[in-house]
Amino acid sequence: MSIPFIDLQAQRKALGPLLDEAIKRVLERGDFIQGKEVQEFEEALSLFTGAVHSLTCGNGTDALTLVGMAEGLGAGDAVFVPAFTFVATAEAFSVLGATPYLIDVDPITFNLSVESLKQGIADSKLAGLKPKMVVAVDLFGQPANYNSIKDVSEEHGLILVADAAQAFGASLYGKRVGTLADYTTLSFFPAKPLGCYGDGGAILTDLDGKATLIRSLMQHGKGGEKYDNVNIGLNSRLDTIQAAILLEKLKVFEDELSSRNEIAKRYSKSLEEFAETPSLIEGAISNWAQYTIKLERRDEVQSKLKEVGVPTAVYYPKPLNQQNAYMHYPVVSSGVTVSEKLASQVLSLPMHAYMPEKTQQQIIEHVIDAITQ
Incomplete structure (x- = not known):
């Protein structure tokens, strides 16, 4: 008997006709980029999580990078990330010229250690860096200890980001992942609990101004119209077929x-x-x-x-x-x-x-x- 590690085909069989119809609707309309299911999925994400703004993008790594861009990260800025995580958590900010500052994790939960974070903040200041952001990774699906992390981040004026690439659907004290930090980033990589059939990601936030900026950044820095570019941005969008697939998967x-x-x-x-x-x-x-x-x-x-x-x-x-x-x-x-x-x-x-x-x-x-x- 063959035992799959993650059985995507079992889910595919259970949802097959619904997924086929969802994809077919997009194919028949032909609105492959920024089609109606993209907006519908963003609305569904906000309804599910309670986040004011849900901004879909190309993948979970882009989601982190877009947050870094929206906050103006660059040379001399320290971003505190756990050493025990996938490389994307640090990669997303190093490409902006910021300094990933590696801190330790808790031996029981595997999530960011608050004591190590405090030490890292002190160390970074001595090294001449500016503490700017802490990225708490919700490893293996469990939310980090946001109550304690938020206390430290507020004390030192740090932006708090939840890298929830693995934790969509999890919660802490009755609050869904998506409302526990200044920004929450998601990945819809196929192997994730909510995964599409390609790459996909999202940023959740309650910050109105930053949400508007991120909308611009993920579409080449677009301004009022297509060829009015007011920011230097990326090309990072969730395509309509993936949004249609995710909408059906979200229902179950x-x-x-x-x-x-x-x-x-x-x-x-x-x-x-x-x-x-x-x-x-x-x-x-x-x-x-x-x-x-x-x-x-x-x-x-x-x-x-x-x-x-x-x-x-x-x-x-x-x-x-x-x-x-x-x-x-x-x-x-x-x-x-x-x-x-x-x-x-x-x-x-x-x-x-x-x-x-x-x-x-x-x-x-x-x-x-x-x-x-």
């Missing part, structure tokens, strides 16, 4: 979130005696973009699971400070030892909303065998 997303949470509960109940299972902070609801355990013999266990046909993944085998392209960027003086250790411990198990309970039980049995043998 609440049910998929419930399924993901049930799957996560079964994993935790069965595996908590054998591995360190995920732990949520008080008030948090995860979307379980990944179900990730910690193991001391990670590589050995992963190898055994591969032998019996259970796919796994390691997010991420190298923290940013060990990536060749980012080694020259500053690291908080207290170090990123948690990030470095997690890179050798984390193992993500198959997770998607359409996983049969029987299949999950097979996975669990194989995982326990691999750990205990």
